[in-house]
Amino acid sequence: MQNNTLLSVSVAREKILQGISPLTSEKCSIHSAHNRIVAEDLIALISHPAQAVSAMDGYAARLSDIVTVPTLLPKVGTSRAGCMYEKPLLAGELVRIFTGAVIPDGCDTIVLQEDTEIVQGKIQINEQPKLGQYIRKPGLDFLAGQKIITKLSQLTSRSCALIALAGFSEVNVIKKPQIGILTSGDELVAPGQFPKPGQLINSNNLLLSSLIRSSGGEPFDLGILPDKPGALIEKLTNSTDLDLIVTTGGASVGDHDFIAADIKNDPNTALYFWKIAMRPGKPLLFGKYKNTPLLGLPGNPVSAGVCSVLFLTPIIKKFLGLNPNLSYSNALITQDLTKNDKREEYLRATLFENNEGIRYVTPASIQDSSMLAILNKADCLIQRPAFAPKIKRGSVVSILNFPNLF
Amino acid sequence: MQNNTLLSVSVAREKILQGISPLTSEKCSIHSAHNRIVAEDLIALISHPAQAVSAMDGYAARLSDIVTVPTLLPKVGTSRAGCMYEKPLLAGELVRIFTGAVIPDGCDTIVLQEDTEIVQGKIQINEQPKLGQYIRKPGLDFLAGQKIITKLSQLTSRSCALIALAGFSEVNVIKKPQIGILTSGDELVAPGQFPKPGQLINSNNLLLSSLIRSSGGEPFDLGILPDKPGALIEKLTNSTDLDLIVTTGGASVGDHDFIAADIKNDPNTALYFWKIAMRPGKPLLFGKYKNTPLLGLPGNPVSAGVCSVLFLTPIIKKFLGLNPNLSYSNALITQDLTKNDKREEYLRATLFENNEGIRYVTPASIQDSSMLAILNKADCLIQRPAFAPKIKRGSVVSILNFPNLF
Numbered sequence: 178m179q180n181n182t183l184l185s186v187s188v189a190r191e192k193i194l195q196g197i198s199p200l201t202s203e204k205c206s207i208h209s210a211h212n213r214i215v216a217e218d219l220i221a222l223i224s225h226p227a228q229a230v231s232a233m234d235g236y237a238a239r240l241s242d243i244v245t246v247p248t249l250l251p252k253v254g255t256s257r258a259g260c261m262y263e264k265p266l267l268a269g270e271l272v273r274i275f276t277g278a279v280i281p282d283g284c285d286t287i288v289l290q291e292d293t294e295i296v297q298g299k300i301q302i303n304e305q306p307k308l309g310q311y312i313r314k315p316g317l318d319f320l321a322g323q324k325i326i327t328k329l330s331q332l333t334s335r336s337c338a339l340i341a342l343a344g345f346s347e348v349n350v351i352k353k354p355q356i357g358i359l360t361s362g363d364e365l366v367a368p369g370q371f372p373k374p375g376q377l378i379n380s381n382n383l384l385l386s387s388l389i390r391s392s393g394g395e396p397f398d399l400g401i402l403p404d405k406p407g408a409l410i411e412k413l414t415n416s417t418d419l420d421l422i423v424t425t426g427g428a429s430v431g432d433h434d435f436i437a438a439d440i441k442n443d444p445n446t447a448l449y450f451w452k453i454a455m456r457p458g459k460p461l462l463f464g465k466y467k468n469t470p471l472l473g474l475p476g477n478p479v480s481a482g483v484c485s486v487l488f489l490t491p492i493i494k495k496f497l498g499l500n501p502n503l504s505y506s507n508a509l510i511t512q513d514l515t516k517n518d519k520r521e522e523y524l525r526a527t528l529f530e531n532n533e534g535i536r537y538v539t540p541a542s543i544q545d546s547s548m549l550a551i552l553n554k555a556d557c558l559i560q561r562p563a564f565a566p567k568i569k570r571g572s573v574v575s576i577l578n579f580p581n582l583f
Numbered sequence: 584m585q586n587n588t589l590l591s592v593s594v595a596r597e598k599i600l601q602g603i604s605p606l607t608s609e610k611c612s613i614h615s616a617h618n619r620i621v622a623e624d625l626i627a628l629i630s631h632p633a634q635a636v637s638a639m640d641g642y643a644a645r646l647s648d649i650v651t652v653p654t655l656l657p658k659v660g661t662s663r664a665g666c667m668y669e670k671p672l673l674a675g676e677l678v679r680i681f682t683g684a685v686i687p688d689g690c691d692t693i694v695l696q697e698d699t700e701i702v703q704g705k706i707q708i709n710e711q712p713k714l715g716q717y718i719r720k721p722g723l724d725f726l727a728g729q730k731i732i733t734k735l736s737q738l739t740s741r742s743c744a745l746i747a748l749a750g751f752s753e754v755n756v757i758k759k760p761q762i763g764i765l766t767s768g769d770e771l772v773a774p775g776q777f778p779k780p781g782q783l784i785n786s787n788n789l790l791l792s793s794l795i796r797s798s799g800g801e802p803f804d805l806g807i808l809p810d811k812p813g814a815l816i817e818k819l820t821n822s823t824d825l826d827l828i829v830t831t832g833g834a835s836v837g838d839h840d841f842i843a844a845d846i847k848n849d850p851n852t853a854l855y856f857w858k859i860a861m862r863p864g865k866p867l868l869f870g871k872y873k874n875t876p877l878l879g880l881p882g883n884p885v886s887a888g889v890c891s892v893l894f895l896t897p898i899i900k901k902f903l904g905l906n907p908n909l910s911y912s913n914a915l916i917t918q919d920l921t922k923n924d925k926r927e928e929y930l931r932a933t934l935f936e937n938n939e940g941i942r943y944v945t946p947a948s949i950q951d952s953s954m955l956a957i958l959n960k961a962d963c964l965i966q967r968p969a970f971a972p973k974i975k976r977g978s979v980v981s982i983l984n985f986p987n988l989f
Binding site: 207208211212223225226227228230232257258259260261276277278279313317318319325326331333334335336337338339341342344345346362363364365368369371372374375376377378379380381383384385386387388390391404476477478482534545547548549550551552553581582583 | 613614617618629631632633634636638663664665666667682683684685719723724725731732737739740741742743744745747748750751752753768769770771774775777778780781782783784785786787789790791792793794796797810882883884888940951953954955956957958959985987988989
């Protein structure tokens with residue numbers, strides 16, 4: 178499967194995703210389950226409410242005692258949340274009841290507090306109640322045995338609360354993909370160091386680690402890879418517990434780019450391809466080191482960023498059992514675009530939605546792949562297919578929104 | 584300012600926000616700055632690129648040496664990323680250069696690698712280059728002294744990479760609001776405990792803590808508050824370092840709800856109001872314990888959830904210096920709605936967008952405020968103003984989307 182031809186973005190992504198298998202699950206306390214993906218349907222362990230409870234503050238009553246209004250009845254006790262009235266409600270009795278409190282046996286209606294007044298030490302009911310009013314039946318919210326969360330849902334605040342209420346203290350969630358990051362290049366220095374002439378601060382590690390974390394993975398910094406043959410294999414020897422290795426830089430055709438060569442030359446690796454027909458990001462690589470998939474992103478900050486949106490986040494989604502497809506949408510272009518060449522292009526662009534909900538997209542005036550400040554200001558990418566013809570201002574174009582917090 | 588009249592949602596929110604001041608800033612390593620809010624404009628400390636660099640693999644050349652093509656010139660050295668060619672480029676010389684490498688002095692154009700071939704040990708240039716082509720000027724991305732991030736921006740993956748590249752190793756960010764959570768009610772048991780008849784698993788703490796964390800705050804579990812006078816003040820005595828206290832339950836008009844009473848009776852507290860005209864969530868309270876604002880949410884899981892979207896997330900935004908306004912939008916209702924009473928209503932609803940981008944919203948068939956499973960399935964809330972007239976299917980209604988991961 179080794180070849181040097183340019184692959185299209187969609188074929189590249191398909192081939193990459195074929196090499197990724199969804200991860201297994203692990204137990205997780207509900208206190209740290211927010212944002213995780215549940216690995217199985219969750220079936221309520223207990224009903225909510227477990228017993229019939231009152232939906233309002235008032236009086237538990239028997240409808241047959243209230244033939245006409247006003248009616249005067251004695252209060253024989255109280256049922257409140259956490260302290261129920263243990264006896265049955267007998268004919269001719271009222272029990273003071275509060276919201277959420279258990280309905281006594283025999284009660285079939287709740288008289289609202291505001292529909293009563295105290296008269297001669299008894300409770301006078303001034304409004305005729307209806308049968309069953311303000312009584313929440315057992316299991317009104319959900320019954321024990323009922324499915325409350327579907328497999329592969331992401332646990333939100335609401336669903337964490339729901340599974341707590343349903344009796345769970347821990348849940349099976351999909352493991353977080355463990356992703357090693359190797360940034361490549363002799364010119365790189367760590368953030369905070371002042372670069373000498375010709376050196377560059379390593380920004381890709383920060384971009385990737387934060388993106389991996391906010392996409393549901395766990396990043397591991399494997400350090401900076403020097404530009405020399407064999408360096409990659411040396412770094413990876415002790416990195417066998419990872420689900421994915423991501424490299425940046427060193428995957429170009431330059432004489433000093435050794436990643437592809439390293440992978441080709443090692444008997445434990447496989448190289449699937451290393452050039453794809455896209456801009457920014459032509460030098461992209463997918464392979465395996467032993468059983469660990471390896472994604473080689475370009476070193477240019479913008480190319481690394483755009484390629485991580487196009488290839489890395491779908492990989493993480495597939496690991497998590499989620500749909501890895503990118504969600505393109507449409508917008509109207511605010512200026513003419515020239516025809517495109519053989520490389521599918523992703524233009525950094527800003528989006529504007531007018532009052533009628535119509536979206537207009539404007540490409541940045543410079544699209545140089547070293548310009549991170551422009552990527553930072555962009556709202557989305559305009560996708561231009563290979564060989565797209567020139568188009569006029571006002572035409573519909575396909576756009577790709579960024580992942581949350583990218 | 585103490586009163587018993589029903590306040591409108593918007594007036595309540597306004598009064599609450601008047602009691603909240605934006606927090607001060609703290610230093611934060613760029614490695615943990617993702618998602619944080621920057622407290623000041625960030626001005627690049629160094630330019631990117633710091634020197635003129637090549638945008639392509641090829642040869643650094645002097646245009647005056649290439650009068651016609653083909654031209655044969657000798658390669659006198661190499662400039663690569665991390666290892667520049669230190670001497671000036673003299674007339675009649677070429678220097679092999681790689682993407683990102685520093686341009687030697689005297690070079691004014693880059694000849695693409697694919698436009699050359701090796702002939703008799705020299706480099707034959709086959710295509711006429713243009714002046715300055717493929718040379719990235721110093722500061723092309725940004726110049727030292729240029730503003731790269733605006734005050735109160737949220738730091739995304741892209742902006743973390745950008746500030747690293749601009750020379751930062753730490754930044755001033757707005758402090759995370761420290762928010763204590765007190766869940767109130769004798770009926771509550773912790774998740775994982777099996778509730779006895781009349782008991783209820785505490786789900787509000789999980790809902791609030793995860794929402795606070797994903798909104799940029801830091802939650803602290805202050806435990807479960809028993810239903811007895813004075814319990815609130817007892818719990819708060821040692822909680823003076825918090826920016827906000829959130830309670831759930833115990834703020835109703837029921838005989839056993841002591842929070843409002845506790846706040847009223849203590850000389851260190853202030854009670855601003857405790858009933859607002861909304862459904863779900865009438866019993867809502869805002870006050871102060873010493874100098875710490877206190878937000879009392881209803882105890883019903885759905886009411887607590889809806890009120891946290893309407894009141895708690897705007898508070899967190901104001902703490903973080905962000906715009907606290909809720910962003911309502913429009914959708915078409917798929918069924919008739921009856922007229923509304925004096926309480927502004929927030930209906931749990933599902934949203935559907937058709938191919939033309941038109942959004943349709945359907946309220947859940949039961950709107951009981953104890954039904955967390957329905958809140959969990961909802962995509963948004965339909966806002967119905969107080970005294971809204973009945974409307975027909977197809978009418979425009981106002982909807983409120985949930986915060987991310989709510």
